[in-house]
Amino acid sequence: MGRLLRGAVADLTPLRESADYRRIWFGQGVSSIGQQMTAVAVSVQVYALTGSTFATGAVGLCSLIPLVAFGLYGGAIADTVDRRKLGLIGSAGLAAVSAMLAAQALLGLRQVALLYLAVALQGAFFAVSSPARSSMIPRLLPAEQLPAANALATVSMNLGMTVGPMLGGLLIGAYGSQAAYLVDTVAFTATLYAMWRLPAMRPDGAQHGRRASVLDGLRFLREQPNLRTSFLADLAAMIFGLPRSLFPALAVGFYGGHADTVGLLVAAPAVGALAGALFSGWVSRVNRHGVAILAAVIAWGLSIAAFGLTSGHLWLGLALLAVAGCADTVSMIFRNTMMQVAAPDEMRGRLQGIFIVVVAGGPRLGDFESGTVAALTTPTISAISGGLACVAAILLLAARRPAFLRYDARHPSP
Missing domain, CATH: 1.20.1250.20 (MFS general substrate transporter like domains)
Incomplete structure (x- = not known):
């Protein structure tokens, strides 16, 4: 029975055998929780400022446009540069945007346009760095461990989607939106550290440095x-x-x-x-x-x-x-x-x-x-x-x- 149960639960082999993957997985899980907290905080702020469900719904549109535009462009960049550096730049940009959101909340600026701009910047930085992070994984693990690694990535993503909004709601209710933004900013240190510890991730062969x-x-x-x-x-x-x-x-x-x-x-x-x-x-x-x-x-x-x-x-x-x-x-x-x-x-x-x-x-x-x-x-x-x-x-x-x-x-x- 114990052997059957061990065969059913998520395979932790990638986490045990690759320290680099382990750091990336932990960093992405922590930052995912923080980003979900920020998403709740932005929605709460926009609705509090406008009282409009349309204005709140427009937050998603502000994120979608840069995700689509920069997603394609970010993928092309990831095929020609050091993916580690690109991941670092994207994660640092996301941390900076979260810090900007915390600052505007602490200063009480009450500018919906600024919130829309921050969401758009988040979408752009995520779209540029995400292809680089995802395409690193086959370099860190053998092919037979990739299904387990993708399952583990799904665990961290869905933990973020379930735990993040709940924690965000509690923090916002107790200390205001700035608390969620500050926690998100600090959470990015885990991802930045994971990227910093990686070896260089240059594309294979002649593709490096060429336009993709x-x-x-x-x-x-x-x-x-x-x-x-x-x-x-x-x-x-x-x-x-x-x-x-x-x-x-x-x-x-x-x-x-x-x-x-x-x-x-x-x-x-x-x-x-x-x-x-x-x-x-x-x-x-x-x-x-x-x-x-x-x-x-x-x-x-x-x-x-x-x-x-x-x-x-x-x-x-x-x-x-x-x-x-x-x-x-x-x-x-x-x-x-x-x-x-x-x-x-x-x-x-x-x-x-x-x-x-x-x-x-x-x-x-x-x-x-x-x-x-x-x-x-x-x-x-x-x-x-x-x-x-x-x-x-x-x-x-x-x-x-x-x-x-x-x-x-x-x-x-x-």
Whole structure:
């Protein structure tokens, strides 16, 4: 029984065997908690200053635009410079923005435009440094440990998404927004220290110092069917099967609840994702990554469609959202691993940049799709049809790309 349990929980081998990876993982986990605290504080400040939900919602738009624009550009930079230095610059920039937010809160400047500017700068620094950080991991670990490393990264990310907002709310309630910003600023020291201790991470061979084109990355992705299919599978899940924008309407009309019910609906997928990452010890034993990705996204779509049928049964709806979050974690682990292993080193930065655009843009498109369908029909129909459309899109992908189902991590091919 003990051996079975050890085989089920997250594999800690990357943390045990690589001090560099261990420092990066810890630093990113701590800074993720801090960044989530800052996100809550910015929203609280903007709403307190304006009393407008539209102005508060515009915070997301201020972050999305630089994430998309600089994500592609940051990936191209990461393929031509020392990735360690780029990671240091990006992390230092994020720490500086958090310090700026703390200063404006302490000084009581009460300028919404300044908050929007800070959020935009955060998006830009994150988009520039994230491809560099992600493309470092295959240099630090052997290929067979990458699934476990991606599972561990998901653990730290979802811990940040669950713990960060709660701690942020407590700190803001007790000491004001400046407290959350100050904690976030200090939290970045862990990431900066991890980056500082890394060896140089220059691109392989002749690519170092040469100009890397974003278009080259897009052309490479277009010509590599397995990697392209993994991106399309994620887009199908996010565009058709993400009912996030329906949660306020469903909380009231579906479950007879209020704002606290919305919070539960938002948290449920993250709880499931965290559980999936914590019990991911089995992922390193799976070699058919293409099959695993498509099966996980189908599970996501079916869970969302079933969620649309749970009117009046809140806990069943929360359980299905948690199952969907767990399936999304499985898909993410194998998609990241495929990109890290199958792509050549000189393209990893640009592919990570494209990945940021997909991750940032897909959910926003999903919000638009689900909200539009709900306006034309009902929120229930939107949730059910979105989940089923996701499944249909994945089955179509599987039919059109049968080679993706044969993808074997022991013989990776992009």
